[in-house]
Amino acid sequence: QSALTQPPSASGSPGHSVTISCTGTSSDVGGYNYVSWYQQHPGKTPKLMIYEVTKRPSGVPDRFSGSKSGNTASLTVSGLQADDEADYYCCSYGGTHYVFGTGTKVTVL
């Protein structure tokens, strides 16, 4: 049950795109199409942004997209806006447990 590996930080200019990776193992990310992504602004509760690798909950802009290849999932934020500046966490189902990523701080330059 080791945490999934994410880069500590990522950044991009307004209107540009940023992609965050999330690397696990064949027992979690690679073994299930149950990768989700959560956005957390400072002092706030996490918000679900992507689930089942590519799906967006109602109300989440289509600027947010997800993908997966092998043991690595990715979140792409296109058309960066100031409010996208936050911490992002991936999460994978692992059969009888869940495991979160280490988190990535996204900065909008």
Next chain:
Amino acid sequence: EVQLLESGGDLVQPGGSLRLSCAASGFTFSSYAMFWVRQAPGKGLEWISGISGSGDNTYYADSVKGRFTFSRDNSKSTLYLQMNSLRAEDTALYYCAKGGTLTQKIFDYWGQGTLVTVSS
């Protein structure tokens, strides 16, 4: 509107015990798996436990297995997390979270959290 309200967080000495509660409303409580996720100060999210809608099945992270017990009272729409043998590394904000539909492995609503501090 889905609401989750945690309570019970406190300052406790190492080796001590604490029971957290999470009162839920706004959805058919017994139909959904529920979870506890914690966040140490300045750190990332950590899933620690899940429970099925009926309460018959529980799951734990290795970090809390054998020390924490997750239960639910569907008649009261309330969750409980009994925390024993607490350690300094258990210091965190504890969130309860609602699961998605039966096939969705997600946490779609979160409470505001309750703070547990383990220190002498």
